[in-house]
Amino acid sequence: xxxxxxxxxxxxxxxxxxxxxxxxxxxxxxxxxxxxxxxxxxxxxxxxxxxxxxxxxxxxxxxxxxxxxxxxxxxxxxxxxxxxxxxxxxxxxxxxxxxxxxxxxxxxxxxxxxxxxxxxxxxxxxxxxxxxxxxxxxxxxxxxxxxxxxxxxxxxxxxxxxxxxxxxxxxxxxxxxxxxxxxxxxxxxxxxxxxxxxxxxxxxxxxxxxxxxxxxxxxxxxxxxxxxxxxxxxxxxxxxxxxxxxxxxxxxxxxxxxxxxxxxxxxxxxxxxxxxxxxxxxxxxxxxxxxxxxxxxxxxxxxxxxxxxxxxxxxxxxxxxxxxxxxxxxxxxxxxxxxxxxxxxxxxxxxxxxxxxxxxxxxxxxxxxxxxxxxxxxxxxxxxxxxxxxxxxxxxxxxxxxxxxxxxxxxxxxxxxxxxxxxxxxxxxxxxxxxxxxxxxxxxxxxxxxxxxxxxxxxxxxxxxxxxxxxxxxxxxxxxxxxxxxxxxxxxxxx
Numbered sequence: 001x002x003x004x005x006x007x008x009x010x011x012x013x014x015x016x017x018x019x020x021x022x023x024x025x026x027x028x029x030x031x032x033x034x035x036x037x038x039x040x041x042x043x044x045x046x047x048x049x050x051x052x053x054x055x056x057x058x059x060x061x062x063x064x065x066x067x068x069x070x071x072x073x074x075x076x077x078x079x080x081x082x083x084x085x086x087x088x089x090x091x092x093x094x095x096x097x098x099x100x101x102x103x104x105x106x107x108x109x110x111x112x113x114x115x116x117x118x119x120x121x122x123x124x125x126x127x128x129x130x131x132x133x134x135x136x137x138x139x140x141x142x143x144x145x146x147x148x149x150x151x152x153x154x155x156x157x158x159x160x161x162x163x164x165x166x167x168x169x170x171x172x173x174x175x176x177x178x179x180x181x182x183x184x185x186x187x188x189x190x191x192x193x194x195x196x197x198x199x200x201x202x203x204x205x206x207x208x209x210x211x212x213x214x215x216x217x218x219x220x221x222x223x224x225x226x227x228x229x230x231x232x233x234x235x236x237x238x239x240x241x242x243x244x245x246x247x248x249x250x251x252x253x254x255x256x257x258x259x260x261x262x263x264x265x266x267x268x269x270x271x272x273x274x275x276x277x278x279x280x281x282x283x284x285x286x287x288x289x290x291x292x293x294x295x296x297x298x299x300x301x302x303x304x305x306x307x308x309x310x311x312x313x314x315x316x317x318x319x320x321x322x323x324x325x326x327x328x329x330x331x332x333x334x335x336x337x338x339x340x341x342x343x344x345x346x347x348x349x350x351x352x353x354x355x356x357x358x359x360x361x362x363x364x365x366x367x368x369x370x371x372x373x374x375x376x377x378x379x380x381x382x383x384x385x386x387x388x389x390x391x392x393x394x395x396x397x398x399x400x401x402x403x404x405x406x407x408x409x410x411x412x413x414x415x416x417x418x419x420x421x422x423x424x425x426x427x428x429x430x431x432x433x434x435x436x437x438x439x440x441x442x443x444x445x446x447x448x449x450x451x452x453x454x455x456x457x458x459x460x461x462x463x464x465x466x467x468x469x470x471x472x473x474x475x476x477x478x479x480x481x482x483x484x485x486x487x488x489x490x491x492x493x494x495x
Contacts, residue, residue, distance in 0.1 A: 001128040002223040004215065011253045015260060018246075018253040020276035026256055028281055029231060029265035031157060033296045034372040035110035036330050037363075039356075040161070040300055040339035041100075042115050042308040045122050045138075047344040048086040049074070053307035054341075057083045057120035058197075061174035061181060082180030083120065083171070084190050087132075092139035095346025097150035103348065104156070107356035108363030110371070111157035113234060113337055114147050116224055119166040121190055125228065129220055132190040139346075148228050159232035160224060164217050166238045168209050169197040187212060200238060209243040218247045225255050229262065234269040234283065234300070234337075252279060269298055271390075283337075287392035288325075292332040292379040299329050301393055302339035303355050310341035310349060318480040319358040320419070321396055323487050326359075327416045328386055330370055331379045331405035354479065362476055365453035366489045369414035373407035378441055380405050381430050382418075401426050413442075413492040420488045423470055431466035431492075445495040452489045466492075 016022050046054045051070050059067035060083060075081040104112055117123045123133035125144035134143045144160065151158040171194040174181025185192040193213055198205030224230070233255065239248055252268055252275070259266035268280035282297040289297070303322065304314040326336045338359075340352050363370065382403030386392070399419040407414045417426050430441045446466070449459045454474035460467050468490055478484040 002219050002226055004219070006226075007218065007222055007250060007254050010257050010261075011250065013257060013261070016253045016256045018249040020249065020279055023249065023252050023256065023280075024276055024278035026252075026267065026279060027265070028267050028296055029157075031110075031265075032232075032267070032281070032335065033333075033374075035157065036335050036370050036373070037107075037109050037326060038111040038113055038157075038159070038298075038335065038337045039104040039107065039109040040113045040115075040302075040337045041342060042118065042339060043143075043342045043346075044115065044118050044124060044309075045083070045086045045090050045120055046118065047309050047341065048089050050310060050312045050344065052311055052313065054118060054309040058170050058173065061171065061176070061179060063177065078174065078177070078179035078181075082174070084180065087122070087138045090134075090138040090344060092134075092141060092143070092344075092346040095139065095141070095143070095342075097143075097146040098153075100147070100342070100348065101150040101154050101156070103353060103356055105154045107360040108367060108370075109156065109338075111159055111232070112147070112151045113159045113161055113232070114144060116144050116160045116162050116228075117220070118163045119170040119236075121164070121167045121171070123220075125224065127220070127223060129216070129223060130188045130190075132188075144224075144228055148230075157231045158228075159234065160228065160230040161234040161236075162221050162224065163236045164220055165241075165244060166200070166236060168193060168213055168238075169195045169200070169207075172196050187216060203240055203242050205241070209241065214243060214247045217244075218251055221251055222254055225258060229264060231264060231266055232269055232281070233266075235271070235274060237271050237274065237285075239270070239274045240272055248275060269300075284334075285390045286394075287390045288329055288334060288386060288388070289332050290385060290388040292375040294333070296333055296335070298335045298337055299325070300337040300339065301325060302341070303352060304341075305394055308339050308341060310343045310352075316351060316355070316480070317393075317396070318478055318484065319355055319362075320478045320481065320484050320486050322355065322359060323362055324397075324399060324418050325393070326370070327405045327418065327487055328380075330373060331375060331407055331416075333375050358479060362486055365476070366416075366487075368409070369407050369416060369452065369489045369491070373409040373414065376406040376408040376413055378406055378430055381428065384418075404428055404430075411494065413494070414489055415492060416487050416489045417470075418487050420470055420472075420475055420485050422472065422485075424472065425467055425469055427465040427467050429465040431461065432463055433461045435463040447493045447495045450491040450493070452491060457490070 059065045060071040126135040269283040403418040454471040476486040
């Protein structure tokens, strides 16, 4: 069983110490900058009701919330049927890890990030620290272990996400009335510790997480690291709370040192200021940056706007929107971690599957502009821009044929027109010809232009820009919107 002595021993072996000064010398795994695209999954007990979103376990205990009324009307009073009573219903009878990973690989993903434990506290893996896990209950299967094996068998990188920190307060509202959360509990119990919910954006909010809870959090995450060897870890926002600082430093030192010992490059993805700068990989939830960054980073977003898990009311993004997010992110030195939510039985819904398959078809044609690419001198041009920061994906952006994103690789420049529509020609103004002593951003000699998937295309260069003919018969269409085209990529070879 994982214990504090083992953690301290691994830290003492170095080379990383449990402080930000030492941890800031970590290096991102070399493969990360080349991978560009990963798949995230949120799957757990919260998928059983298929109602609204993955915060069902919290919201079902708050009077006045839709989940509260839905729960009573569907399952009965909380005292008689609480959140824990979903466990026997979570049997995962249709779950096939190999089927999932075949789909994710076909979509073009290079790494995979299942959630090992969400805020609700149900572990999707074998654990010696709590019996409330998927091996001892529910499906009676080591979900995380099966997914890891399937991932590695497809030469993909395995990672995992842990959202245990928020469990300090996530079930606390159940103590405000006569519910099953008010039953006596102790460390290791499902609902424990169920504290009153603080201002969860306040880094010094009370009730302050106890040493007992923080040690339990540390042990649980280190148990995952020790047993499943993920190459990346991801944490949700509440690890920013000041109480977690010394424990996060211990965790990172344990993880990075163990990775060194095993010869496995590892890193922690964190949001906002959950870690000191340089001690992990920057992640932006449901958003990105307006400009290219000198460091590699990641955005995590979902195929739906209103939930991370599968529900019966998902507001899906279009295929074109998902691809533009990928291209925009990569042009700015980032990776896209795209979430899909499997259904409670372990199947992946048909529309979700079609979106992933659509991404895969586009990547088969245009992947050379994505994988292993680096930012070019310019990240973008055009009248439309993306906002910077988290949660900026709540409204779809209307792109035009004048909007481009750029990447580079092996001396070539890749220009992606985000919405070619029915245009027979597009123009890149950044590559206009030298005119009246005005030197454009790009002043090199262009040998040829190729439309990926269609071959060489004609082009000319004048004072307006680089004018490129579009082979419309090769432009892929968006099955989610019959009138929309998918981004098209031009490979520009220079002399």
